[in-house]
Amino acid sequence: DAGITQSPRHKVTETGTPVTLRCHQTENHRYMYWYRQDPGHGLRLIHYSYGVKDTDKGEVSDGYSVSRSKTEDFLLTLESATSSQTSVYFCAISDPSGGMFFGPGTRLTVL
Amino acid sequence: AQSVTQLGSHVSVSEGALVLLRCNYSSSVPPYLFWYVQYPNQGLQLLLKYTSAATLVKGINGFEAEFKKSETSFHLTKPSAHMSDAAEYFCAVSQGGKLIFGQGTELSVKP
Numbered sequence: 001d002a003g004i005t006q007s008p009r010h011k012v013t014e015t016g017t018p019v020t021l022r023c024h025q026t027e028n029h030r031y032m033y034w035y036r037q038d039p040g041h042g043l044r045l046i047h048y049s050y051g052v053k054d055t056d057k058g059e060v061s062d063g064y065s066v067s068r069s070k071t072e073d074f075l076l077t078l079e080s081a082t083s084s085q086t087s088v089y090f091c092a093i094s095d096p097s098g099g100m101f102f103g104p105g106t107r108l109t110v111l
Numbered sequence: 112a113q114s115v116t117q118l119g120s121h122v123s124v125s126e127g128a129l130v131l132l133r134c135n136y137s138s139s140v141p142p143y144l145f146w147y148v149q150y151p152n153q154g155l156q157l158l159l160k161y162t163s164a165a166t167l168v169k170g171i172n173g174f175e176a177e178f179k180k181s182e183t184s185f186h187l188t189k190p191s192a193h194m195s196d197a198a199e200y201f202c203a204v205s206q207g208g209k210l211i212f213g214q215g216t217e218l219s220v221k222p
Contacts, residue, residue, distance in 0.1 A: 031208060033209065033210075035212075040120075040214060041214065042201060042212040042213055042214040042215050043155075043201065043210075043212040044212075045209055045210075045211075048208075048209060050208070058209070090154060090155065092155075092210075094208065097162070098143050098160065098162060098205060099145075099157055099160060100145070100157070100203075100210050101157065102147075102154040102155040102156075103154055104153065104154045105153075105154050
Protein backbone atom coordinates (compact mmCIF):
# COMPACT_ATOMS: atom_id res chain seq x y z
CA ASP A 1 0.00 0.00 0.00
CA ALA A 2 1.07 3.56 -0.70
CA GLY A 3 2.24 5.24 2.50
CA ILE A 4 -0.68 7.56 3.16
CA THR A 5 -2.22 8.14 6.54
CA GLN A 6 -5.04 10.41 7.59
CA SER A 7 -5.89 11.77 10.99
CA PRO A 8 -8.25 11.72 12.66
CA ARG A 9 -10.12 8.75 11.18
CA HIS A 10 -13.38 9.80 12.75
CA LYS A 11 -14.54 13.15 14.10
CA VAL A 12 -17.79 14.57 15.39
CA THR A 13 -17.98 18.32 15.76
CA GLU A 14 -20.54 21.08 16.08
CA THR A 15 -21.66 23.64 13.54
CA GLY A 16 -19.45 26.72 13.53
CA THR A 17 -16.33 25.11 14.94
CA PRO A 18 -13.04 24.95 13.02
CA VAL A 19 -11.79 21.53 11.96
CA THR A 20 -8.44 20.48 10.52
CA LEU A 21 -7.81 17.16 8.83
CA ARG A 22 -4.29 15.94 8.22
CA CYS A 23 -2.85 13.86 5.43
CA HIS A 24 0.65 12.47 5.68
CA GLN A 25 2.60 10.64 2.96
CA THR A 26 5.90 8.81 3.03
CA GLU A 27 6.27 8.51 -0.77
CA ASN A 28 7.75 11.97 -1.43
CA HIS A 29 5.26 12.58 -4.24
CA ARG A 30 4.71 16.09 -5.47
CA TYR A 31 0.94 15.99 -6.03
CA MET A 32 -1.55 15.63 -3.18
CA TYR A 33 -5.33 15.94 -3.22
CA TRP A 34 -8.34 16.23 -0.96
CA TYR A 35 -11.62 14.68 -2.10
CA ARG A 36 -14.97 14.32 -0.40
CA GLN A 37 -17.26 11.37 -0.98
CA ASP A 38 -21.02 11.65 -0.71
CA PRO A 39 -23.73 9.18 -1.78
CA GLY A 40 -24.80 9.80 -5.36
CA HIS A 41 -21.91 12.16 -6.06
CA GLY A 42 -18.90 9.87 -6.23
CA LEU A 43 -15.73 11.68 -5.26
CA ARG A 44 -15.40 15.40 -5.76
CA LEU A 45 -12.14 17.32 -5.66
CA ILE A 46 -11.88 19.98 -2.95
CA HIS A 47 -8.30 21.23 -3.30
CA TYR A 48 -5.04 19.91 -4.57
CA SER A 49 -1.35 20.71 -4.24
CA TYR A 50 1.41 20.45 -6.82
CA GLY A 51 4.25 21.27 -4.45
CA VAL A 52 5.15 22.89 -1.16
CA LYS A 53 3.07 26.05 -0.77
CA ASP A 54 1.53 25.48 -4.23
CA THR A 55 -2.18 24.73 -4.04
CA ASP A 56 -5.25 25.21 -6.19
CA LYS A 57 -9.02 24.86 -5.92
CA GLY A 58 -11.09 21.95 -7.06
CA GLU A 59 -14.76 21.82 -7.95
CA VAL A 60 -16.12 22.06 -4.37
CA SER A 61 -13.64 24.35 -2.60
CA ASP A 62 -16.07 26.78 -0.93
CA GLY A 63 -15.77 26.63 2.85
CA TYR A 64 -12.41 24.82 2.76
CA SER A 65 -8.81 25.94 2.85
CA VAL A 66 -5.58 23.95 2.60
CA SER A 67 -1.94 24.32 3.47
CA ARG A 68 1.20 22.46 2.51
CA SER A 69 4.32 23.56 4.35
CA LYS A 70 6.15 20.26 3.85
CA THR A 71 6.15 17.73 1.04
CA GLU A 72 4.77 15.02 3.28
CA ASP A 73 1.86 16.90 4.89
CA PHE A 74 -1.31 18.35 3.36
CA LEU A 75 -3.84 19.91 5.73
CA LEU A 76 -7.51 20.54 5.03
CA THR A 77 -9.27 23.12 7.20
CA LEU A 78 -12.95 23.82 7.58
CA GLU A 79 -12.93 27.34 9.00
CA SER A 80 -16.48 27.12 10.33
CA ALA A 81 -17.99 23.70 9.88
CA THR A 82 -21.52 23.34 8.53
CA SER A 83 -23.82 20.31 8.38
CA SER A 84 -23.38 20.18 4.59
CA GLN A 85 -19.72 19.34 5.20
CA THR A 86 -20.63 16.07 6.86
CA SER A 87 -18.89 13.61 4.58
CA VAL A 88 -16.07 11.17 4.18
CA TYR A 89 -12.84 12.90 3.23
CA PHE A 90 -10.10 11.17 1.29
CA CYS A 91 -6.57 12.30 0.75
CA ALA A 92 -4.72 11.06 -2.32
CA ILE A 93 -1.29 11.25 -3.90
CA SER A 94 -0.27 10.64 -7.47
CA ASP A 95 2.93 9.16 -8.78
CA PRO A 96 4.76 10.21 -11.97
CA SER A 97 3.00 7.47 -13.99
CA GLY A 98 -0.37 9.04 -13.25
CA GLY A 99 -1.58 6.50 -10.75
CA MET A 100 -3.50 7.95 -7.83
CA PHE A 101 -3.45 6.33 -4.43
CA PHE A 102 -5.86 7.03 -1.64
CA GLY A 103 -5.67 7.19 2.11
CA PRO A 104 -8.10 5.33 4.38
CA GLY A 105 -10.47 8.29 4.76
CA THR A 106 -11.79 10.49 7.56
CA ARG A 107 -15.44 10.31 8.49
CA LEU A 108 -16.57 13.76 9.62
CA THR A 109 -19.94 14.45 11.20
CA VAL A 110 -21.04 18.04 11.78
CA LEU A 111 -23.98 18.30 14.19
CA ALA B 112 -14.14 19.82 -19.53
CA GLN B 113 -13.87 16.08 -19.25
CA SER B 114 -16.56 14.01 -17.59
CA VAL B 115 -17.38 10.41 -16.79
CA THR B 116 -20.73 8.65 -16.80
CA GLN B 117 -21.26 5.28 -15.18
CA LEU B 118 -24.41 3.57 -16.39
CA GLY B 119 -26.26 1.93 -13.53
CA SER B 120 -25.78 2.86 -9.91
CA HIS B 121 -26.45 -0.74 -8.85
CA VAL B 122 -25.60 -3.96 -10.67
CA SER B 123 -26.44 -7.42 -9.34
CA VAL B 124 -24.98 -10.66 -10.70
CA SER B 125 -24.92 -14.27 -9.61
CA GLU B 126 -21.71 -15.86 -8.44
CA GLY B 127 -19.88 -17.24 -11.47
CA ALA B 128 -21.64 -14.91 -13.92
CA LEU B 129 -20.04 -12.28 -16.12
CA VAL B 130 -19.49 -8.87 -14.55
CA LEU B 131 -19.93 -5.85 -16.82
CA LEU B 132 -19.73 -2.34 -15.41
CA ARG B 133 -20.18 0.44 -17.92
CA CYS B 134 -18.24 3.69 -18.18
CA ASN B 135 -18.40 6.36 -20.85
CA TYR B 136 -16.21 9.41 -20.94
CA SER B 137 -16.13 12.72 -22.71
CA SER B 138 -12.76 14.15 -23.57
CA SER B 139 -11.39 16.39 -26.27
CA VAL B 140 -7.95 14.79 -26.05
CA PRO B 141 -6.79 11.17 -25.65
CA PRO B 142 -7.63 10.44 -22.03
CA TYR B 143 -6.01 8.52 -19.24
CA LEU B 144 -8.72 6.32 -17.71
CA PHE B 145 -8.90 4.46 -14.44
CA TRP B 146 -11.06 2.00 -12.53
CA TYR B 147 -11.04 1.96 -8.75
CA VAL B 148 -12.73 -0.37 -6.28
CA GLN B 149 -13.92 0.55 -2.80
CA TYR B 150 -14.80 -2.09 -0.24
CA PRO B 151 -17.05 -1.11 2.67
CA ASN B 152 -15.46 1.36 5.06
CA GLN B 153 -12.21 1.43 3.13
CA GLY B 154 -10.40 3.78 0.78
CA LEU B 155 -10.20 3.41 -2.98
CA GLN B 156 -7.89 0.86 -4.54
CA LEU B 157 -6.61 1.12 -8.10
CA LEU B 158 -7.87 -1.77 -10.24
CA LEU B 159 -6.37 -0.78 -13.57
CA LYS B 160 -5.47 2.16 -15.76
CA TYR B 161 -5.33 3.01 -19.45
CA THR B 162 -2.56 5.34 -20.54
CA SER B 163 -2.73 5.07 -24.36
CA ALA B 164 -0.75 1.86 -24.72
CA ALA B 165 -2.69 -1.40 -25.26
CA THR B 166 -6.44 -0.88 -25.57
CA LEU B 167 -7.18 -3.98 -23.49
CA VAL B 168 -5.96 -3.40 -19.98
CA LYS B 169 -5.65 -6.14 -17.39
CA GLY B 170 -5.93 -5.32 -13.75
CA ILE B 171 -5.93 -6.99 -10.39
CA ASN B 172 -8.38 -9.64 -9.17
CA GLY B 173 -9.13 -10.87 -12.73
CA PHE B 174 -10.66 -7.61 -13.96
CA GLU B 175 -9.97 -6.08 -17.32
CA ALA B 176 -11.21 -3.11 -19.32
CA GLU B 177 -11.19 -2.23 -22.99
CA PHE B 178 -10.70 1.28 -24.30
CA LYS B 179 -12.93 1.92 -27.31
CA LYS B 180 -12.33 5.33 -28.77
CA SER B 181 -15.19 5.08 -31.30
CA GLU B 182 -17.65 4.44 -28.48
CA THR B 183 -15.88 6.68 -25.90
CA SER B 184 -16.18 3.76 -23.52
CA PHE B 185 -14.01 2.02 -20.96
CA HIS B 186 -16.18 -0.80 -19.61
CA LEU B 187 -14.93 -3.05 -16.83
CA THR B 188 -15.41 -6.81 -17.09
CA LYS B 189 -14.66 -10.00 -15.22
CA PRO B 190 -15.57 -13.40 -16.67
CA SER B 191 -16.74 -14.99 -13.44
CA ALA B 192 -17.96 -13.07 -10.40
CA HIS B 193 -16.90 -14.03 -6.92
CA MET B 194 -18.61 -13.10 -3.69
CA SER B 195 -15.55 -11.07 -2.72
CA ASP B 196 -16.10 -8.79 -5.74
CA ALA B 197 -19.05 -7.13 -4.01
CA ALA B 198 -18.00 -3.50 -3.66
CA GLU B 199 -18.42 -0.09 -5.22
CA TYR B 200 -16.57 0.62 -8.45
CA PHE B 201 -15.55 4.01 -9.76
CA CYS B 202 -14.45 5.01 -13.23
CA ALA B 203 -12.28 8.12 -13.54
CA VAL B 204 -10.65 10.24 -16.23
CA SER B 205 -7.51 12.28 -15.79
CA GLN B 206 -7.70 16.00 -16.43
CA GLY B 207 -4.71 18.26 -15.84
CA GLY B 208 -3.24 15.95 -13.22
CA LYS B 209 -6.55 15.57 -11.41
CA LEU B 210 -9.03 12.72 -11.53
CA ILE B 211 -12.66 13.30 -12.40
CA PHE B 212 -14.81 10.48 -11.05
CA GLY B 213 -18.05 8.94 -12.11
CA GLN B 214 -20.80 8.52 -9.55
CA GLY B 215 -19.95 4.91 -8.87
CA THR B 216 -21.61 1.54 -9.43
CA GLU B 217 -22.37 -0.75 -6.54
CA LEU B 218 -21.87 -4.39 -7.45
CA SER B 219 -23.80 -7.07 -5.57
CA VAL B 220 -22.98 -10.76 -6.01
CA LYS B 221 -25.68 -13.32 -5.24
CA PRO B 222 -24.77 -16.84 -4.15
